[in-house]
Amino acid sequence: MARAVTTQRKTLNTLIAWSIxxxxxxxxxxxxxxxxxTEAQAINDPPLFLFFDWTLENYAxxxxxxxYMRFLWNSIFLAGGxxxxxxxxAVPAAWSMAFVPSNRTKxxxxxxxxxxxxxxxxxxxxxxxxxxxxxxxxxRLGLMxxxxxxxxxxxxxxxxxxxxxxxxxILEAARMDGASLKDEILYVLTPMAIPGIASTVxxxxxxxxNEAFWTLNxxxxxAAPLTAFIASYSSPEGLFFAKLSAASTMAIAPIxxxxxxxxxxxxxxxxxxxxx
Amino acid sequence: xxxxNTLRAATALSLLAASGAIADTLTIATVNNGDMIRMQxxxxxxxxxxxxxxxxxxxxxxxxxxxxxxxxxxxxxxFDIMTIGMxxxxxxxxxxxxxxxxxxxxxxxxxxxxxxxxxxxxxxGTLYAAPFYGESSMIMYRTDLMEKAGLEMPEAPTxxxxxxAAAAMTDRDNEINGICLRGKAGWGEGGAFITAMSNSxxxxxxxxxxxxxxxxxxxxxxxxxxxxxxxxxGPAGYATNGFNENLSLFxxxxxxxxxxxxxxxxxxxxxxxxxxxxxxxxxxxxDNGLGKRSNWLWAWxxxxxxxxxxxxxxxxxxxxxxxxxxxELVAANEGWANxxxxxxxxLYENPNYMDVPFAKxxxxxxLSADPNNSTVEPSPYVGIQFAAIPEFAGIATDVSQEFAxxxxxxxxxxxxxxxxxxxxxxxxxxxxxx
Numbered sequence: 008m009a010r011a012v013t014t015q016r017k018t019l020n021t022l023i024a025w026s027i028x029x030x031x032x033x034x035x036x037x038x039x040x041x042x043x044x045t046e047a048q049a050i051n052d053p054p055l056f057l058f059f060d061w062t063l064e065n066y067a068x069x070x071x072x073x074x075y076m077r078f079l080w081n082s083i084f085l086a087g088g089x090x091x092x093x094x095x096x097a098v099p100a101a102w103s104m105a106f107v108p109s110n111r112t113k114x115x116x117x118x119x120x121x122x123x124x125x126x127x128x129x130x131x132x133x134x135x136x137x138x139x140x141x142x143x144x145x146x147r148l149g150l151m152x153x154x155x156x157x158x159x160x161x162x163x164x165x166x167x168x169x170x171x172x173x174x175x176x177i178l179e180a181a182r183m184d185g186a187s188l189k190d191e192i193l194y195v196l197t198p199m200a201i202p203g204i205a206s207t208v209x210x211x212x213x214x215x216x217n218e219a220f221w222t223l224n225x226x227x228x229x230a231a232p233l234t235a236f237i238a239s240y241s242s243p244e245g246l247f248f249a250k251l252s253a254a255s256t257m258a259i260a261p262i263x264x265x266x267x268x269x270x271x272x273x274x275x276x277x278x279x280x281x282x283x
Numbered sequence: 284x285x286x287x288n289t290l291r292a293a294t295a296l297s298l299l300a301a302s303g304a305i306a307d308t309l310t311i312a313t314v315n316n317g318d319m320i321r322m323q324x325x326x327x328x329x330x331x332x333x334x335x336x337x338x339x340x341x342x343x344x345x346x347x348x349x350x351x352x353x354x355x356x357x358x359x360x361x362f363d364i365m366t367i368g369m370x371x372x373x374x375x376x377x378x379x380x381x382x383x384x385x386x387x388x389x390x391x392x393x394x395x396x397x398x399x400x401x402x403x404x405x406x407x408g409t410l411y412a413a414p415f416y417g418e419s420s421m422i423m424y425r426t427d428l429m430e431k432a433g434l435e436m437p438e439a440p441t442x443x444x445x446x447x448a449a450a451a452m453t454d455r456d457n458e459i460n461g462i463c464l465r466g467k468a469g470w471g472e473g474g475a476f477i478t479a480m481s482n483s484x485x486x487x488x489x490x491x492x493x494x495x496x497x498x499x500x501x502x503x504x505x506x507x508x509x510x511x512x513x514x515x516x517g518p519a520g521y522a523t524n525g526f527n528e529n530l531s532l533f534x535x536x537x538x539x540x541x542x543x544x545x546x547x548x549x550x551x552x553x554x555x556x557x558x559x560x561x562x563x564x565x566x567x568x569x570d571n572g573l574g575k576r577s578n579w580l581w582a583w584x585x586x587x588x589x590x591x592x593x594x595x596x597x598x599x600x601x602x603x604x605x606x607x608x609x610x611e612l613v614a615a616n617e618g619w620a621n622x623x624x625x626x627x628x629x630l631y632e633n634p635n636y637m638d639v640p641f642a643k644x645x646x647x648x649x650l651s652a653d654p655n656n657s658t659v660e661p662s663p664y665v666g667i668q669f670a671a672i673p674e675f676a677g678i679a680t681d682v683s684q685e686f687a688x689x690x691x692x693x694x695x696x697x698x699x700x701x702x703x704x705x706x707x708x709x710x711x712x713x714x715x716x717x
Contacts, residue, residue, distance in 0.1 A: 046556055047534070047555070047556050047558075050531040050534070050535070051535070052531075052535055052537075072320065072323070072324075131353065132353070132357065135353055135354075135357050135359060136357050138359075139357055139358070139359045139360070144359055144360075144361055145361055223342070223346060223350065224349075224350060224353060227310050227312070227338075227340050227361040227362060228310050228338035228339070228340050229338075231340070235340075235342070238341075238342050238343050238346055239315055239340075239341035239342060239343075240315060241315060241343035241346075242314070242315040242316055242343060242344070242527075243343065243344050243345070243471075243472070243525060243526060243527060244316055244344070244526050244527070244544065244546070245315070245316050245317060245527070245530075245550070246527055246530055246531060246534075246550070246556070247315070
């Protein structure tokens with residue numbers, strides 16, 4: 008009897024989980040479906056779910072009109088580069104905060120987090136002018152630095168939380184064996200924190216990939232990533248929903264595939280230390 | 284020998300420079316609409332003629348506006364040409380942010396630009412942006428439903444007729460709404476429509492001392508008429524409908540009438556996308572017997588930010604894209620119905636174009652709009668659906684949100700008008716107008 012109740016509860020839980028998952032995934036699914044419709048089918052009322060004349064026309068038009076590969080390469084460069092740079096800075100920062108904290112460490116951590124609460128547009132003009140003066144406007148280097156900076160508080164926070172899980176005695180033992188500070192971080196701490204670092208990297212790649220304020224405002228033709236690619240298909244005067252959906256699908260596909268293949272790592276990392 | 288070669292090279296370079304043959308790459312910011320996308324597809328013709336290449340930055344209209352404003356106010360230099368509208372051009376021209384276009388070549392024939400367009404894109408008599416295409420607003424209506432209702436659309440109807448016709452065409456059982464109009468918050472959405480409509484009711488945004496006028500009877504009449512008519516004959520949720528939502532409804536046969544941008548005519552008559560393509564008629568936007576119609580005037584135009592290093596090449600591009608030969612190029616490639624409308628007088632003297640069903644009404648609508656004299660009572664601003672002052676976009680967005688809340692029944696019209704009055708006067712005082 009007890010076994011039957013457990014099975015029922017399991018089934019119910021599974022159903023609820025799948026339902027929630029479906030609701031969360033539905034906008035993406037709808038975007039993908041719309042990308043295979045004609046513009047007329049895309050606005051049909053009642054909406055068409057699966058039974059319509061599937062077409063690849065929108066993808067052909069988007070391919071013809073835009074240099075997708077250039078946008079994709081910029082996205083890869085910016086997401087990868089900003090995350091790598093962020094990790095290089097954040098690992099020693101998080102190490103010092105986790106293992107040699109000062110009286111101000113908590114305040115610094117809170118201050119770093121508070122910078123995320125400032126609306127980005129509030130610093131648009133100073134940063135824009137700075138970029139103009141430094142010749143960084145519409146450059147991948149400049150945008151990579153900005154993306155790194157805006158995500159750095161999250162990277163440090165996540166790594167700090169993971170590092171706090173690692174017993175300090177292990178590092179002490181390494182020091183007693185003659186490890187230098189560099190060796191301690193590189194060969195002792197980092198391998199032990201690999202799951203945490205991996206999930207931090209993945210989360211930050213996703214955040215940098217999806218960032219759509221700075222990537223639109225600091226780029227023009229050369230450094231624009233996939234967020235600008237999507238924006239170029241949005242229009243308040245004209246029904247181009249099917250083409251916009253095709254562009255969106257092409258933009259999210261790489262990150263969706265990355266997320267799919269790394270979901271175990273991502274979930275493990277997130278539930279293990281950072282967000283708990 | 285070395286000297287001789289150097290001299291030869293210098294001479295060759297000078298000649299190249301003098302003939303303008305040094306190729307530049309122009310970065311152009313533009314919006315995503317049919318005419319602009321078509322231009323991007325034809326850019327090879329410009330490159331073949333001049334050697335200059337073009338890199339396009341296409342953005343959604345509101346994003347583009349924010350992006351180019353940031354760039355021009357900081358002298359960022361990210362763009363060599365910007366696509367801007369009638370609202371920005373005179374303000375930016377006055378501030379010295381745009382290169383004057385008063386030295387375009389004789390072949391370009393600047394005198395051929397429609398006077399309403401050149402007037403709206405000038406400051407102090409100097410043209411600061413060349414119109415790529417222009418638009419007004421007009422009535423698009425279902426001829427079959429009008430006939431079924433036993434009515435005939437006059438070429439220049441009144442609001443009273445429109446309200447009666449809308450009620451007669453409404454068929455809730457068959458999901459047909461007599462009229463579809465913008466209600467969505469935003470100065471370029473519902474804000475633009477209600478401002479243009481209010482002109483025909485004798486309303487204005489400001490008196491000659493820049494005092495807000497929302498506490499006057501014409502504004503109350505406008506909002507009461509609009510919401511009354513929409514509640515009787517409009518679609519559900521009209522308070523959140525903008526251009527795209529209404530276009531979608533009309534194309535699916537769910538609107539008897541739609542008053543909106545003249546560029547929509549090519550969409551609703553395109554059988555590929557519209558289910559009612561063969562039964563669409565056109566008429567001038569309504570009036571209220573006060574001498575002003577409720578149509579607006581707008582142009583998407585190409586301007587050159589001051590300080591660009593590629594001014595000569597940028598001017599060449601503008602001459603190419605806004606010329607009569609470009610119109611002929613589009614006609615040859617895509618047909619006369621797809622040429623950019625509303626910018627040049629000669630287009631409306633062309634019999635090939637006048638065969639297009641909406642050509643005459645588009646021209647008549649544009650010609651009946653006067654941005655320098657848009658209100659019944661005198662007003663201190665230029666513009667029909669906007670006032671060409673930098674503060675307007677922010678104020679009108681807030682005001683249109685109050686109006687949309689009234690359409691949605693979240694507050695009364697009196698409350699919305701009182702808030703609009705306070706918002707506008709506060710902002711104008713803070714900006715130093717009052």
